[in-house]
Amino acid sequence: MARIDVQTLSIAFPLRHADTLGLRQRPPTEGRLTSSLHGSLGVRALHDISFTVQAGERLGLIGSNGAGKTTLLRALAGVYEPTDGRVRVTGKIGALLDQTLGMNMELTGRENIRLRAMIAGVPARQRTEMEQDVEAFADLGTFMDLPVQTYSSGMVVRLAFGLATAIQPHVLLMDEWFMAGDATFRHRARNRLENLVRGADILVLSSHMADIMATWCTRLIWLEEGRIRMDGPTQQVLHAYLPRPAPGAEHG
Numbered sequence: 001m002a003r004i005d006v007q008t009l010s011i012a013f014p015l016r017h018a019d020t021l022g023l024r025q026r027p028p029t030e031g032r033l034t035s036s037l038h039g040s041l042g043v044r045a046l047h048d049i050s051f052t053v054q055a056g057e058r059l060g061l062i063g064s065n066g067a068g069k070t071t072l073l074r075a076l077a078g079v080y081e082p083t084d085g086r087v088r089v090t091g092k093i094g095a096l097l098d099q100t101l102g103m104n105m106e107l108t109g110r111e112n113i114r115l116r117a118m119i120a121g122v123p124a125r126q127r128t129e130m131e132q133d134v135e136a137f138a139d140l141g142t143f144m145d146l147p148v149q150t151y152s153s154g155m156v157v158r159l160a161f162g163l164a165t166a167i168q169p170h171v172l173l174m175d176e177w178f179m180a181g182d183a184t185f186r187h188r189a190r191n192r193l194e195n196l197v198r199g200a201d202i203l204v205l206s207s208h209m210a211d212i213m214a215t216w217c218t219r220l221i222w223l224e225e226g227r228i229r230m231d232g233p234t235q236q237v238l239h240a241y242l243p244r245p246a247p248g249a250e251h252g
């Protein structure tokens with residue numbers, strides 16, 4: 001059964017040039033700065049985060065720029081190691097985070113599909129099916145057999161999206177850029193994404209868009225400066241998070 005268990009998670013990024021930036025003179029715990037990284041100065045991205053997610057839950061992460069949403073998604077995906085605390089994810093993870101995550105730019109589109117299928121342990125008899133599925137979705141024509149580094153950014157997005165949605169995960173981690181793109185792409189991607197979300201036991205989605213959160217999520221965690229400000233049902237958290245119109249503003 002899929003499950004996410006995060007306990008007292010903290011993540012800090014070391015600041016390698018703190019001296020040149022003149023940061024040594026400032027108090028080590030000022031704002032997001034921390035000195036906990038073996039005595040060196042760092043930026044605290046997440047601090048003392050604890051929560052669990054059960055199968056069936058659709059969790060949204062909201063918060064302003066720099067609140068820690070992407071860092072938390074990457075920690076769940078195993079891209080970042082905790083500085084403190086621990087992250088345990090049970091179930092096969094599908095990560096729709098960075099477009100090029102896990103893609104080799106020197107290989108062709110087709111080689112990348114085969115590589116992804118092998119890494120994900122797709123049985124040999126299903127690999128051709130997966131290759132055809134991603135090829136049809138990405139619609140790259142002859143570029144499918146050219147190195148990915150020759151692609152336009154839109155072509156990379158199509159291949160990345162096709163690849164990331166080709167294997168049904170138990171736990172789906174998704175950054176909002178997967179909802180972006182031009183109207184044609186969104187239309188083509190929509191069904192694929194909806195099927196993937198429907199098939200996953202757990203969804204964790206980061207977005208700034210309240211309407212997306214209201215549509216896709218059953219629960220929201222509101223992050224602020226790397227800490228949990230609020231955790232609860234979507235409507236309750238959105239009500240607290242969204243700015244209210246000033247009194248009388250609606251009358252002009």
Ligand SMILES: Nc1ncnc2c1ncn2[C@@H]1O[C@H](COP(=O)(O)OP(=O)(O)OP(=O)(O)O)[C@@H](O)[C@H]1O
Nearest residue numbers: 013032043044045064065066067068069070071072
């Ligand atoms: N690789 C890094 N090195 C140093 N600091 C980082 C790094 N990645 C993130 N940070 C810092 O960690 C904090 C959290 O960043 P994060 O990208 O997780 O926020 P976010 O909520 O996703 O923001 P946004 O909505 O702008 O994408 C920020 O203060 C950011 O500057």
